[in-house]
Amino acid sequence: MRKLERNLYLVPIVLIGMAVVAGSLILTGLAQWRGSEAGAWRLPVSACCAAGAVGVILLGWYFLKLSWEITSIAGFLRKDKSSLIEPGGCKALSELREAINGRFSGNSSYITELEKQIGDLQIKIQLLRRQKKNTEAIIYSIHDSVIVVDESEKLLMANEAAGELFGFDFKDSQYKSIVELINNNENGFAEFLSHCRKSKARATRREIEFTQNNEPKTFDCIVSCVYDETEDKKKQVCGVVAVLHDITREKEISQMKNDFVSHVSHELKTPLASIAAYSEMLCDGEANDEETRKEFYSVIQTQATRLNRLIEDILNTSRIESGLIKVEKKNVSLAILIEETLQMIKSYAEEKDIKITGPKSKDMIVFGQVYVDKDMISQVIVNLLSNAVKYTPSGGSVKIETDVDELKGLVRVSVTDTGVGIPEDEVGRVFDKFYRVGKNKSQAKGTGLGLNLVKQIVEKVHGGRVFATSRVGEGSTFGFELPLATEVVESGV
Amino acid sequence: MAEKKVLVVDDEIHIVHVVAIKLRNNGFTVITAENGAQAFERACEDKPDIIVTDCQMPVMTGIELIEKLRKNEDTKEIPVIMLTARSFAIEQEQKEKLQISECLSKPFSPKELLRSIEDILYDKAIAN
Numbered sequence: 001m002r003k004l005e006r007n008l009y010l011v012p013i014v015l016i017g018m019a020v021v022a023g024s025l026i027l028t029g030l031a032q033w034r035g036s037e038a039g040a041w042r043l044p045v046s047a048c049c050a051a052g053a054v055g056v057i058l059l060g061w062y063f064l065k066l067s068w069e070i071t072s073i074a075g076f077l078r079k080d081k082s083s084l085i086e087p088g089g090c091k092a093l094s095e096l097r098e099a100i101n102g103r104f105s106g107n108s109s110y111i112t113e114l115e116k117q118i119g120d121l122q123i124k125i126q127l128l129r130r131q132k133k134n135t136e137a138i139i140y141s142i143h144d145s146v147i148v149v150d151e152s153e154k155l156l157m158a159n160e161a162a163g164e165l166f167g168f169d170f171k172d173s174q175y176k177s178i179v180e181l182i183n184n185n186e187n188g189f190a191e192f193l194s195h196c197r198k199s200k201a202r203a204t205r206r207e208i209e210f211t212q213n214n215e216p217k218t219f220d221c222i223v224s225c226v227y228d229e230t231e232d233k234k235k236q237v238c239g240v241v242a243v244l245h246d247i248t249r250e251k252e253i254s255q256m257k258n259d260f261v262s263h264v265s266h267e268l269k270t271p272l273a274s275i276a277a278y279s280e281m282l283c284d285g286e287a288n289d290e291e292t293r294k295e296f297y298s299v300i301q302t303q304a305t306r307l308n309r310l311i312e313d314i315l316n317t318s319r320i321e322s323g324l325i326k327v328e329k330k331n332v333s334l335a336i337l338i339e340e341t342l343q344m345i346k347s348y349a350e351e352k353d354i355k356i357t358g359p360k361s362k363d364m365i366v367f368g369q370v371y372v373d374k375d376m377i378s379q380v381i382v383n384l385l386s387n388a389v390k391y392t393p394s395g396g397s398v399k400i401e402t403d404v405d406e407l408k409g410l411v412r413v414s415v416t417d418t419g420v421g422i423p424e425d426e427v428g429r430v431f432d433k434f435y436r437v438g439k440n441k442s443q444a445k446g447t448g449l450g451l452n453l454v455k456q457i458v459e460k461v462h463g464g465r466v467f468a469t470s471r472v473g474e475g476s477t478f479g480f481e482l483p484l485a486t487e488v489v490e491s492g493v
Numbered sequence: 494m495a496e497k498k499v500l501v502v503d504d505e506i507h508i509v510h511v512v513a514i515k516l517r518n519n520g521f522t523v524i525t526a527e528n529g530a531q532a533f534e535r536a537c538e539d540k541p542d543i544i545v546t547d548c549q550m551p552v553m554t555g556i557e558l559i560e561k562l563r564k565n566e567d568t569k570e571i572p573v574i575m576l577t578a579r580s581f582a583i584e585q586e587q588k589e590k591l592q593i594s595e596c597l598s599k600p601f602s603p604k605e606l607l608r609s610i611e612d613i614l615y616d617k618a619i620a621n
Contacts, residue, residue: 137612265578266549266578267598268506269578269598269599270578270599272599272600273505273508273576273578273599273600273601274505274507274508274511275600276506276600276601276602277508277511277512277600277601277602277603280513280602280603280604281511281514281515281603284604286514286515286518286603288518292514299507299510299511303507445596
C-alpha cells in the first residue's frame, strides 16, 4: 500500500477507534456516576457523549470516504494518463475532479500534438542522417581530394584522398582548424581557401603544387563558395568546397608533347634547311663548276630522303599505335636481313671510326626462318644499329649477334656497343615514346621515337619482346626476340 | 677593307658547308666548328669578327656557347647570329640578355644570312 493511502486510511481508523474508546469510557463513567449525586445532569451528559461519539464516527466515516476518493484519483492518475477521471461519490472532490479533468483534457491534446511533433522530428532526423550518410558516401567515393570548410576555417568534411594528401585522419578531424590540419601549408593553401571565401566568387581555379610521398605533384584546384540564405532572403557565404584533381601525369605528358613537337620541328627543319639553302645557291649560280653542282644535287637528294624517312617514322609510330598500319608478313631469313642492314650502316660507322661486326658464321641462321614484315624488321635492326653507332664515341665498336633457342621456339638478336651507357634508373624507360636519356641528349640528336618504334614493331605487330641492358661508361646491349616460323616455306628474299 | 672572319658553328655538316661556300664567294674568311665546345676554342684562338651558330647541338648548345662567350674578356664583344629550328622563337628578354644580334629560323636563306652579317659588321664598324 502506498504511503498516501496508508496515511489517509489511518486517520479515520484512528478517529473511529478513539470514538469507540471514548464512548466506552464515558458509558463506563456514566454507569459509575448513576447512583451518585449527578442525578439530573446524567441524561444531557449521556446524550452529549453519545452525540459526540456518533459525530466522531461520522467524521471518521466521511474522512474514510474522502481518503478512498483521493487515493482512487491518485491511483487513476498513476495508471492511466490519457483518460479522464470518472465521477466519484464525494461531491467535495468533484471540483478537484473537474479541475484535473479540465487540465487533463488540455494536456492530453497538447501531449498528443507533442507526440506527433516528436514523431515527425524523429522521421526528419532519420532522413537527415541518411542524407548525411549518402553525402559522405558520395564524397568518400570521389577519387579526387575533397575538402569542405566552414566560415570559421574549420573542416566540415573531407575524403580519404584529401586526408592522404594533407596528412590528417579524414574521419576524425571534423571541426578542427584547417590551418592546423594542413601540414604542408608552405604554399599557402589555407590562405587561398580563406581568400576564395572572402571574395565570394562562385568558383576559383588554380594550379597548386604539393609534395606527396616526397614527390612533387601538381593539382588542378577548384574552390567553390557554399551559399546560405539569411532570414531576409540574402545569400551569404557559409563555407567553401575545394576539389583537387591530380594533373601531374597530364602535365608530364603535355611537357613531353611540347618537347616532342620541339624536337620533331628541329629534326624536320634541319634537312629542309639544307634543301632550301642548296637550292637557293644553285638558283643564284653560286655553284661555280659542275663538280660543285653535282655535290649540291647530291646533298639535296640525301636530305630529301632523310626528311622522308623521318616523316615515315613519325607516321608509322602513329599508325602502329592506332592499329592502322598495313602488315605484309612472309618467311624471311634473318641472317640475310641483318647482312643487308649492316651495309646501310657501314658508311655511317666508318665516318665515326667505329668498328661494326656482324654475326659469326656459326651463329647465322641457316635454316631457321621468321615470319615477319621484312621492311619493318629491317627498320628495327637499322634503328638499333644506328643508335649504337650514334651513342658510341670514335674508336669504339658495335657488334650484332643472333642466337636461336629451339626449345622456346624463338630467335634472339642483340646489338652490343661500347658507348656511353645508360643509368640504371633510366634503362626501363628507353623504349617509351619521346623518352630520351637525360645525360645523353647532348651526345646526339634524336626524336625519342626510334626505340619506341622498335618496341611497337617487335611486340605489337610480331608478338616478340624487346630488351635492353646497360652500364654507364661501358656500353649497352639492345635486342629483340621473335618467334621462329612454324613452317618453312620458300622465302621471297 | 680587311677580309672579315666568320666562325660558322653547326653539327649539320651540310649547313656549315653551304654557308661557308656562300660567305667565301663573298669575300669572307670562314672557320668552322661542329659543336659549342669546339666553337668556343676556335673563337678564343682565331678571334672571329662574327659568329653564326646553330641552337641545338650536342656537347654544348648554341645558348651555352653564347653564355660562355659573354663571360670571356676576349670574346664577349663578338656579335652572334643564331640559327634555330626550334618551334618557338627565342624570347626577346633572352635575346637581349645574351646580346644576340639576330635570330634566323631554319630553313633560312643564305642570301638573307649574308645580308644580316654585312649589316651587323657595318654597324659595328660605325660604332667603333
